[in-house]
Amino acid sequence: MMNNAALTDLIxxxxxxxxxxxxRNSEWTGLGPVMEEDIAFSSMAQDKIGHAWALYRIxxxxxxxxxPDTFAFLRPEKEFKSSHLVEMPNGxxxxxxxxxxxxxxxxxxxxxxxxxxxxxxxxxxxxxVKGELxxxxxxxxxxxxxxxxxxxxxxxxxxxxxxxxxxLAAGIFEPSQHYEEALxxxxxxxxxxxLYHRWLDRIYPVLVKASLNLPEMSAIVPVYGGRHxxxxxxxxxxxxxxxxxxxxxxxxSW
Amino acid sequence: xxxxxxxxxxxxxxxxxxxxxxxVEEGENWNIYExxxxxxxxxxxxxxxxxxAPDPQLALVFAKEQFARRKKCVNLWVVKSADILAFDxxxxxxxxxxxxxxxxxxxxxxxxxxxxxxxxxx
Numbered sequence: 001m002m003n004n005a006a007l008t009d010l011i012x013x014x015x016x017x018x019x020x021x022x023x024r025n026s027e028w029t030g031l032g033p034v035m036e037e038d039i040a041f042s043s044m045a046q047d048k049i050g051h052a053w054a055l056y057r058i059x060x061x062x063x064x065x066x067x068p069d070t071f072a073f074l075r076p077e078k079e080f081k082s083s084h085l086v087e088m089p090n091g092x093x094x095x096x097x098x099x100x101x102x103x104x105x106x107x108x109x110x111x112x113x114x115x116x117x118x119x120x121x122x123x124x125x126x127x128x129v130k131g132e133l134x135x136x137x138x139x140x141x142x143x144x145x146x147x148x149x150x151x152x153x154x155x156x157x158x159x160x161x162x163x164x165x166x167x168l169a170a171g172i173f174e175p176s177q178h179y180e181e182a183l184x185x186x187x188x189x190x191x192x193x194x195l196y197h198r199w200l201d202r203i204y205p206v207l208v209k210a211s212l213n214l215p216e217m218s219a220i221v222p223v224y225g226g227r228h229x230x231x232x233x234x235x236x237x238x239x240x241x242x243x244x245x246x247x248x249x250x251x252x253s254w
Numbered sequence: 255x256x257x258x259x260x261x262x263x264x265x266x267x268x269x270x271x272x273x274x275x276x277x278v279e280e281g282e283n284w285n286i287y288e289x290x291x292x293x294x295x296x297x298x299x300x301x302x303x304x305x306x307a308p309d310p311q312l313a314l315v316f317a318k319e320q321f322a323r324r325k326k327c328v329n330l331w332v333v334k335s336a337d338i339l340a341f342d343x344x345x346x347x348x349x350x351x352x353x354x355x356x357x358x359x360x361x362x363x364x365x366x367x368x369x370x371x372x373x374x375x376x
Contacts, residue, residue, distance in 0.1 A: 036305055036316035043319055142311040151310075184354075233287065 002119060004153060008063050010188065013081035013227050014110070015055035017172070020101055021086040022048030022237070023242050025096070031094055040139060042102075047132050051107075054128070058121045058236060060103040073243040074250065077236050083087035083226040087235045097147070098161035101140040102169035102203065109131045109198045110189070117186040148210035158211055166215055170196070170222035189210050220240055287313035288338065289321050290331040299331050310334070 025045035032038025050117030056072060085103060090096045111133055148158045173196035176183070184191040190198075200217065207214050225231070235244035284306045290299035302321045305314035313332040322330060341348070 034306065036307070036319060039317060040319045043323065135315075137312075139315050142309075142315055146308055146312060 002188070003179065003182045004232070006176070006182045006186075008059060008065070008177055009081070009179050009229065011055050011059050011063070013083075013170050013176075015052045016080050016082040017103075018048045018055065018084050018107075019052035020080075020082040020238065021099075022046070023053060023238060024088075024090055027090055028083050028093075028096065035073055041100075041254065043073070043134050044139065046066060047129075047136065049239060051129055051132075054125055054173055058125070062121055069246065073246040077231060077239055078229045079196055080229065080231065080235065080239070081227050082231070082235065083168070083172045083174065084223045084232050085165065087226070087232045087238065088168065089234055092157075092160040094157040095164060096148070097140070097143050098158065098165050101135075101170070101206075102165055102194050103172070104133065104136045104140050105202050106169065106195070107204075108173050108203055109195055113190050113198070116187075122188070130242070136154060144212070145211050148212055155211070158210070162207070162212055163215060166217075167220045169225045170217070170220055171224050171226065173199070174224040174227045188196055219249060284308050285313075286335040287317070287332040288335050289313075289317040290333070291321050292329040292331075293326055293328055295328055299329070304335060307330070307332075357367070 014224070022045045025041055025048065028038070029042040030069055032037065032041050032075040052072065054070035055067055056065070059071065061067055065071060066133070085099060085239050087100070088095075111126045111129055115130075144158065147154050149155070173192040175192040180191055189195075202212075204214060285308075286304050287307055287310070288304050289302050291302040292299045294368050305313055305316040305320055307316050309357060310332055317330050318327075321327070
C-alpha cells in the first residue's frame with residue numbers, strides 16, 4: 001500500500017517547479033536573443049507546462065486531487081511547493097540559461113530515476129518525457145559550451161551566473177520534512193540526497209568541458225524553504241499574473 | 255562603422271572601411287547551415303531550408319525547432335552552407351539536354367504493355 005500523502009507531496013513539488021519554471025521561461029517569448037533561440041526556448045517552456053499538467057493530472061485522477069486548472073491557478077502562495085530557483089526573475093539571458101541548464105539536468109536525473117519507480121504513473125510519465133528531456137539537456141549543454149567559449153566577457157558572465165545560481169539549484173533537492181524515508185522505502189524514488197549526488201555527477205563533466213569552475217559544494221548552503229511553503233517575494237506577483245485570465249471567470253469552460 | 259542592430263549576427267562582425275578584407279574569427283559571426291530532414295528511417299534526407307547558428311551543435315537544435323516540430327521527423331542533418339560545392343549559375347548550360355537523346359531517359363522505355371501482358375498470362 002502506497003503512502004498517498006507522501007506521493008502527493010512529491011508530485012506537488014515536482015509539478016510546481018515545472019509550472020513556475022515554464023512560466024518564467026515563457027516570459028522570454030518575443031525577447032530571445034535571436035529568432036531561432038526564441039522559438040526553441042518558448043517551445044521548451046511549453047513542454048515544462050505540459051509536464052506540470054501531466055503531474056497535476058496524476059494527482060487529480062489517481063490521488064483524489066483537484067482539477068489541474070483549479071489546482072494550478074487557484075491555490076494560495078503558501079500551498080505552492082516550488083523551489084526558490086524557479087521563482088527568481090529571469091534577469092539577463094546568462095542567468096536564465098544557467099538556470100535552464102541546472103534545472104533541466106536535475107529534471108532529467110529525477111525522471112530517469114522514475115523509470116524504476118514502484119508507482120506506475122511515474123513509470124509511464126518518465127517514459128513519455130524521456131525524449132523531451134534529452135532534447136532540453138542537449139540544448140542547455142550546447143549553449144553552456146557555446147557561451148563559455150565565446151570570449152572573455154561571455155565566459156565571465158557564465159561563471160558569474162553559475163556562482164549566482166548554484167546554491168539556489170542545490171535547493172531543488174530539499175528533502176521532504178516528513179516523507180523522505182517512506183518514499184525511499186516504498187521504492188517510489190531514490191530520495192533527494194541520492195538525486196543530488198547524481199545531479200552533481202551529471203553537471204560536472206559539462207562544466208569542466210566549458211572550463212567553468214563549480215564552486216566548492218561543501219561550502220555551499222542550499223537555498224531551502226520552497227518545499228514547505230516559504231517563498232521569495234517574487235512568487236506572489238508571478239502567480240497573480242499567471243492566473244489573471246483564469247480568474248476572470250474561474251468557472252468558464254475553455 | 256556603428257551598427258545599432260540588436261541581432262548578434264550583425265553586431266559581432268566588426269566592419270572596417272569599405273574595400274578592406276573582413277576577417278571573420280571562429281565563433282565571431284554566425285554561419286548559415288542547410289537543413290536536411292528525414293521523415294522515416296531509411297528514407298532520403300531532404301533539404302528543407304536553413305538556419306543561422308554559431309556552431310553545428312546549435313544548428314541541430316535550431317533545425318529541430320524550425321523543421322521537426324510539426325511534420326514527422328526521425329533525423330536531421332545540418333551542413334554548413336559554405337561547405338557545399340555547387341556549380342556556378344552561369345554553367346547551367348551544361349545541363350541542357352540534347353533533345354535527340356531522350357532514348358537515354360528511363361522514361362523512354364515503354365514497359366507497361368509487357369507488364370500487363372505478363373499479368374494476364376498468369
